[in-house]
Amino acid sequence: MEYHHLKEYGLTDYFIRQADCYDGLYLARVSEQHREMYQVISEQGELQASVSGKLAYQASGCEDFPAVGDWVMIDRDDDRSGRAVIHHILKRQSVFVRKAAGTANTLQIIAANIDQVFLCMSLNADFNLRRLERYLAIAWDSGSTPVVVLTKTDLCADLSQKLAEIATVCVGCDVITCSSLEDYGYEQVVSYLTKGKTIALLGSSGVGKSTLINRLMNSEILATHETRKDDKGRHTTTHRQLMLLPQGTIVIDTPGMRELHLSSADLSRSFDDIADLATGCKFPDCSHTAEPGCAVREAIAAGELPQERFENYLKLQKELDYEGLNFRQREQEKIKRMFGSKGEMKQLMQHVKNKRHYTNNRQ
Structure with a gap:
């Protein structure tokens, strides 16, 4: 079977070989997750889906359910006969996972099958080297390559000092600086955008992830809000979602994370x-x-x-x-x-x- 549309969304031979093992099912990629409902992209377009009873019964934890970025096998590739059913999750190449908030020892998958992780941190009150070390430890363990994106350089009076501090923790990791207010640094971000590759944006609330994606999309596709007077972020993105940039890069936007508990780390x-x-x-x-x-x-x-x-x-x-x-x-x-x-x-x-x-x- 030819996969012209899905190859635009990052489909590789690794997943095609797995999909060939399932007769009578169709390949799709999860683009959004809303509690027990999913939006998936098939060769014929987008449709809603839910997991099969068997998949849900056999799941031992949250990590056994589909996540944004996953490649899955569904029972139909269009919505003419109703909502699709997800029967299988294909083996992941990479996964960014954290321990879910609370006392229960459960995991939460933030994004799956990503090639690079943009770790976004603003250069105002959000600047925190210790938290960045935590993000980097999980990012390296995920199987993807981290890139640190420092936003809001217009709010930083000592950029050289901040970059010197960042250099002490970002060993072997690229660092990008940008500002939406001053229209600065986005050409550096664009240089990382490769057709068919998947990038996930992670960071605290209010660091400018949605603003960055809007700039790369050349459209106000995501809602944004100004940072509060105390420099603390506002939640703009409410759920994880996968989008295709004009450059042909697949990007996954994620809600801001106040806590990042380790489940595994490198x-x-x-x-x-x-x-x-x-x-x-x-x-x-x-x-x-x-x-x-x-x-x-x-x-x-x-x-x-x-x-x-x-x-x-x-x-x-x-x-x-x-x-x-x-x-x-x-x-x-x-x-x-x-x-x-x-x-x-x-x-x-x-x-x-x-x-x-x-x-x-x-x-």
């Missing part, structure tokens, strides 16, 4: 400077806290590694270690971190108790 890639330093430590299992001959601690003391970056690295590492553990397992992990083992904790507590008893008897 710390070795996003903190490769710390990983490189660790190879010079005296002990191969160095925790970089109190061991002698620690190259990481020496770099911090020499001002070569910011203390804040190292502390955030430990924070993210601890978050990953705790991911998926129940309450008892979390407590055991805390004990292990503090004392080495439960037995050592008991020994220490007994030592403290004996010391207090000895001191009280002497008094």
